Amino acid sequence: MSEKYIARSSQIAARMLGGEMMVMSSVDSTFFTLNEVATVIWQAADGHTPLAEIVARNVCDEFEVDIDIARRDAEQFVNELSHHGILLVSDCPFDISPGPVEAA
Amino acid sequence: MSLMQEMNERALELGVPLGVHLDVTYRCNERCVHCYLDHDDHGELTTVEIKDILQQLAEAGTFFLTLSGGEVLMRRDFFEILEHARDLKFNVRIKTNGVMIRKSEARRMRDLGVEQVQVSIYSRRPEIHDAITKLPGSLKRSIEAIRLLKSQGLKVAIANVLMTVNMGEHAGVQALAQELGVVYTLDPTITPKIDGDTSILNLRIPGSELKAVFHNKDLVGNVEEFCAPPPKPGEDVMEGYPCSAGHTAAYITPYGDVFPCVQFPLPSGNVRRQKFMYIWRNSPELNEVRSIRAKDLPVCSTCSHVGTCTRCPGLAYLEGSMRGPSTADCEKSFQRTGILSANMLRKAHAHSHGPLIQIQPFAA
Ligand code: SF4
Ligand code: SF4
Numbered sequence: 508m509s510e511k512y513i514a515r516s517s518q519i520a521a522r523m524l525g526g527e528m529m530v531m532s533s534v535d536s537t538f539f540t541l542n543e544v545a546t547v548i549w550q551a552a553d554g555h556t557p558l559a560e561i562v563a564r565n566v567c568d569e570f571e572v573d574i575d576i577a578r579r580d581a582e583q584f585v586n587e588l589s590h591h592g593i594l595l596v597s598d599c600p601f602d603i604s605p606g607p608v609e610a611a
Numbered sequence: 612m613s614l615m616q617e618m619n620e621r622a623l624e625l626g627v628p629l630g631v632h633l634d635v636t637y638r639c640n641e642r643c644v645h646c647y648l649d650h651d652d653h654g655e656l657t658t659v660e661i662k663d664i665l666q667q668l669a670e671a672g673t674f675f676l677t678l679s680g681g682e683v684l685m686r687r688d689f690f691e692i693l694e695h696a697r698d699l700k701f702n703v704r705i706k707t708n709g710v711m712i713r714k715s716e717a718r719r720m721r722d723l724g725v726e727q728v729q730v731s732i733y734s735r736r737p738e739i740h741d742a743i744t745k746l747p748g749s750l751k752r753s754i755e756a757i758r759l760l761k762s763q764g765l766k767v768a769i770a771n772v773l774m775t776v777n778m779g780e781h782a783g784v785q786a787l788a789q790e791l792g793v794v795y796t797l798d799p800t801i802t803p804k805i806d807g808d809t810s811i812l813n814l815r816i817p818g819s820e821l822k823a824v825f826h827n828k829d830l831v832g833n834v835e836e837f838c839a840p841p842p843k844p845g846e847d848v849m850e851g852y853p854c855s856a857g858h859t860a861a862y863i864t865p866y867g868d869v870f871p872c873v874q875f876p877l878p879s880g881n882v883r884r885q886k887f888m889y890i891w892r893n894s895p896e897l898n899e900v901r902s903i904r905a906k907d908l909p910v911c912s913t914c915s916h917v918g919t920c921t922r923c924p925g926l927a928y929l930e931g932s933m934r935g936p937s938t939a940d941c942e943k944s945f946q947r948t949g950i951l952s953a954n955m956l957r958k959a960h961a962h963s964h965g966p967l968i969q970i971q972p973f974a975a
Pocket of ligand 2: 910911912914915916917920921922935936937938940941942944945952953954955
């Protein structure tokens with residue numbers, strides 16, 4: 508299986524509320540709340556760290572969950588958020604623009 | 612319960628100001644006849660001050676941020692403020708008259724991931740719209756702005772304030788919204804001026820027109836349901852609080868004053884003197900607003916409409932008491948259902964007794 512890299516889209520709004528992350532896409536206004544584990548993956552989504560490494564290091568080590576279960580859940584989570592354009596996915600490392608740019 | 616309602620409940624429990632409305636300026640390029648603001652600059656917050664406030668709001672947990680005015684684009688630093696707000700990951704809505712929006716502004720708003728842009732339109736006829744804004748050519752430019760914003764893929768809403776001077780124009784504006792593919796909202800609320808001047812209230816539409824609006828299925832959907840008599844209020848209603856103002860929402864003026872809501876100008880602190888979170892938690896005014904339940908409202912608690920009324924505590928405050936009725940909402944409840952409010956009954960009763968003090972002219 509090839510590596511997967513994930514990054515947060517710049518077209519979202521996000522805020523922690525009582526230990527959960529609220530995320531809303533400004534493209535289609537879909538609204539999600541991420542639980543603690545999902546929030547950890549979200550925060551680590553820098554476009555450079557492979558998803559497998561995020562799961563192993565930030566999820567399994569921190570939350571003591573089985574790696575296969577964690578991987579499966581993470582894949583599902585990434586698929587759903589990428590479907591709404593909230594997470595961007597690539598099979599090679601990539602940069603998200605630091606902020607929106609003014610095109611001429 | 613929807614996810615959004617759940618978040619609201621949680622914010623309420625945790626005392627988080629989930630939604631903040633920040634007016635970045637009161638200056639404006641239009642002079643709308645119904646506007647409640649003083650458009651002079653009395654020392655607006657600087658760019659640095661606004662950025663600091665936004666940082667504080669992000670730390671306080673604010674998620675929904677409305678940037679409004681005056682006209683937001685009268686500030687040369689507006690995009691710098693907007694960019695900072697988006698860097699802090701707020702869900703941003705902008706209210707504007709659209710007159711200063713060209714392609715580059717529309718594109719920039721899109722690139723910055725703005726959630727929605729709301730543009731005010733009063734009529735689709737320039738002679739009426741422009742007479743209200745007192746800016747010749749404003750309708751044309753506002754409509755052009757909506758087109759540009761839409762073409763960038765932004766979500767746009769038309770806000771249509773209804774008053775005596777544009778009565779009967781709403782069907783045209785609604786059709787315009789449909790043609791442009793944008794959301795349409797109608798608001799018959801005229802607010803006293805921020806300095807307490809009530810002269811603009813004579814622009815409020817008469818009861819007969821309000822009734823027609825509330826019974827128009829194109830505007831309210833299911834008329835029978837919308838205009839149904841209120842159910843008997845239960846204990847939950849009496850224990851309920853009126854709205855989000857001061858509970859999960861706040862308003863900040865261009866001078867840093869903090870109010871519970873844009874329509875509730877109760878001075879509760881100033882972010883130039885204290886941190887926002889200190890004001891939010893400790894202001895006696897905000898704490899008083901939070902302490903009020905429906906059962907504490909002397910007139911409204913006796914009213915059959917109490918559970919369904921849109922009673923605005925801000926309008927009630929502007930009438931003299933935040934615990935009192937808001938006559939504009941009494942009128943709405945009455946025109947919607949045909950049932951008199953407790954406040955109306957009280958006034959009718961008072962009048963039926965004749966004047967309290969009578970003076971007999973002295974006949975020589
Ligand atoms: S009811 Fe009035 S005070 Fe409450 S949120 Fe609405 S406008 Fe603001
Ligand atoms: S109709 Fe008037 S008196 Fe009745 S609850 Fe509403 S504001 Fe209060």
